[in-house]
Amino acid sequence: MSVLKKPLVTEKVSALNEKGKYGFIVAIDANKVAIKQAVEKQYGVTVEKVNTIRVMGKHKSRYTKAGVLEGRKPNYKKAIVTLASGDVIDFYSNV
DSSP states (O other): OOSEEEEOOOHHHHHHHTTTEEEEEEOTTOOHHHHHHHHHHHHOOOEEEEEEEEEOOOEEEEEETTEEEEEEOOOEEEEEEEEOTTOOOOTTTTO
8 A cells, every 4th residue: 555645735735835845645554754755756855854643534414314324534644744945846747
């Protein structure tokens, strides 16, 4: 299984991109060393720092004819990666 699942493309993370920080959704069991190696290998950049955040899935409920269906979204892990000055990741190059 891959360490990096997908890049985070939100307004908050896009504002951080100008400061050289990029966000990724990563595997729950991935550690900072594995995340650093995966980003450096996939994008060819130098990573200075990795910060990780574990996010609890939100509770969801739906009202149907059969009654109330309740559940929750799955938990996930985010990583904010700080690159060395001068390095840039372009997520839109293949689009």
